[in-house]
Amino acid sequence: MKKKKVYLFLFDGYADWEMGFITPQIVQSEKYDLVTVSLRGEKVTSMGGLHVAPDGKLADLSYADAALFILPGGDAWEAKAFREVIPAVREFIQQQVPVAAICGATTLLGDMNLLDSIKHTSNTKTYLSQQCPVYAGQDYYQGGDNTAIPGAVTDGLVISASGSAPVEFSREILRLLKIYDEQTIGKWYSLFKHGIWQE
Numbered sequence: 001m002k003k004k005k006v007y008l009f010l011f012d013g014y015a016d017w018e019m020g021f022i023t024p025q026i027v028q029s030e031k032y033d034l035v036t037v038s039l040r041g042e043k044v045t046s047m048g049g050l051h052v053a054p055d056g057k058l059a060d061l062s063y064a065d066a067a068l069f070i071l072p073g074g075d076a077w078e079a080k081a082f083r084e085v086i087p088a089v090r091e092f093i094q095q096q097v098p099v100a101a102i103c104g105a106t107t108l109l110g111d112m113n114l115l116d117s118i119k120h121t122s123n124t125k126t127y128l129s130q131q132c133p134v135y136a137g138q139d140y141y142q143g144g145d146n147t148a149i150p151g152a153v154t155d156g157l158v159i160s161a162s163g164s165a166p167v168e169f170s171r172e173i174l175r176l177l178k179i180y181d182e183q184t185i186g187k188w189y190s191l192f193k194h195g196i197w198q199e
Helices: 023-028 083-094 105-111 125-131 166-177 182-194
Strands: 004-009 032-038 066-071 099-102 152-155 158-161
Touching: 023 032, 023 166, 066 083, 066 166, 083 099, 083 105, 099 105, 099 166, 105 125, 105 158, 152 166, 158 166, 166 182
Parallel strands: 004 032, 004 066, 066 099, 099 158
Antiparallel strands: 152 158
């Protein structure tokens, strides 16, 4: 069976720790291939100083065999960088391919008005409103003005998460991709969130 592709967009300053829990699960999966892309295929340096050579460039995306598009956080989103990724996000949604955004990357979705009518979360409601002047989804925000609980939310084709919730973000992706059954996902979450493996 041909594996579907999970695309991960990388850029200088991306928050590497936010991807640390989910990428090994995708790579080890028998269902998916992880494909990393940067804007023009250039090497990038993460916020933690990791030097990464992506598999390709943004223009190489193949929507037909895609299962998910992941956007990690990073300060660049608050600076409104990488607007070139907007057409790709719109095309994934148009093709019914989910998009997962965490931390600062949620501001891109806010800027695109993709959060205006679905349940979602981010670092806080105040953060999202301040970063995205056109954002109109306050009534759908999951969590209070100064909290990011729940840490991650899935609604339709969008997974959103706080930067403080990479484990919850990863759990939502595991569920979406059905990499494990729900019981195994529960055990995985317990291990990485609480250090407890439940038999």
